[in-house]
Amino acid sequence: MIKLWGRKNSINVQKVIWALEELGMPYDRIDAGMAFGVNNTPEFKIMNPNGLVPVIEHEGLILWESHAIVRYLATLDSQGILMPQALPTRADADRWMEWYSTTLWPNLRPVFWNLVRTAPEARDMALVNTSLQHLTNNFKIVDQLLASRDFLAGSRFSMADIPMGVAAFRWFEMPIDRPDLAHLNAWYQRLSERPAFKQHCQIPLT
């Protein structure tokens, strides 16, 4: 049984929960992080010296970093439900996960933290506005990609759609001005039909 440490409202924990649910892998989740604590204890820091969630334990392996965990789970699954089998498609999926981490998330994070987790009087709106401009350009790139394919790595849902999906939920839920991006909208509607996304990721932002 896979053990997962992490609170349900964390964007990075949600990626792991979504992957586990898509793969039908049983797991035991332990609340950790923010109000739950746990992640700052010495025992937890032996598992992850960063003191961050998510962390999983499976057959003696302790693993942290949400994308490494999603890739591990996708590879563990012999049916290749999330891991494209053709190498070019796999590389494509991997590329969008990397791009999310290096490019899109650094723009989404300040917008999310200021608008969702910071009191109005303490918000850095200059940072929000600059980051939002970059974030909008990022989602335009995703929109262009989705003009010619149903999912990020081609015609099938894959691991690549998981990080972008949880980011897109925040993009659509946050009180921000958004351009109408038809292909992004259509892809988001396709994701919204997936029970695991609906149940575990489309939950109130806190």
Ligand SMILES: N[C@@H](CCC(=O)N[C@@H](CS)C(=O)NCC(=O)O)C(=O)O
């Ligand atoms: N790059 C890491 C980032 C992990 C991370 O920043 N986790 C946040 C939650 S999204 C965390 O643990 N924050 C401290 C807390 O929840 O107390 C990953 O993708 O797993």
